[in-house]
Amino acid sequence: MLAKRIIACLDVDAGRVVKGVRYVDHVDAGDPVEQAAWYSQEGADELVFLDITASYENRDIMLDVVARTAEQVFIPFTVGGGIRSIEDIRRILKAGADKVSIMTAAIENPDLVNQASERFGSQCIVVAIDAKRERADAPPEELKWRVHTHGGHRPTEVDALEWAREAEARGAGELLVTSMDCDGTKQGYDVELTRRISEKAGIPVIASGGAGSVDHMYEVLTRGKADAVLAASIFHFRETSVRQVKEELAARGIIVRL
Secondary structure (H helix, E strand, O other): OOOOEEEEEEEEEOOEEEEEEOOEEEEEEEOHHHHHHHHHHHOOOEEEEEEOOOOOOOOOOOHHHHHHHHOOOOOOEEEEOOOOOHHHHHHHHHOOOOEEEEOHHHHHOOHHHHHHHHHHOHHHEEEEEEEEEOOOOOOHHHOOEEEEEOOOOEEEEEEHHHHHHHHHHOOOOEEEEEEOOOOOOOOOOOHHHHHHHHHHOOOOEEEEOOOOOHHHHHHHHHOOOOOEEEEOHHHHOOOOOHHHHHHHHHHOOOOOOO
16 A cells, blocks of 8 residues: 655745645745745655745746755655646756646646656646635535635636546546645645545545644544545644554554555
């Protein structure tokens, strides 16, 4: 059985790491280069760097920040935000990323996923899905999630579960699934969303949005069937460490890299 991965996330805006609640009310969480170095030393399995306003502001990702961050990271490094073309992907990989995360452009031009996978290999193409419940009070049998783009600012009519299946068919190597309802709340992941996508997908699913404790991670890795968990707030503000999380998960029978 493959080890479950613990992934740290840097949401970056204007060159600084930020963290909000449900995509608003962001507070400063430090310098991305310093945070990246700390996570690399702390034993995180991977690092995700997301320029969260690049697509919304219709600008390119900050390659200089990506390059400086990559110099400090000795673990797999995924970069996303503002990616619109094969050339964008090439430049980000050249700047030091191991993988790229595509969200808005993948919805607007699904063929980009096919082209990127064929050009660079599916192992470095992550399709990010920002999903929000259509009705927060819907019973389980009626639950539906819609994809949002442009850093969560624009709702679409795309069903998150169907899009996950299509993204895989087009060549995505992984899915980064973020619950907009849970993001930043520290009240737990959307386990039902993660489970349904994990059951549909034959590729790894990274659960994101809502991590507040090891209990939350354990639940989404077991009941939610995630292959990896992504967290930000609890690590950024030193509420716990990656090492502590791994040790507690291992004690509960989860296979992790220690």
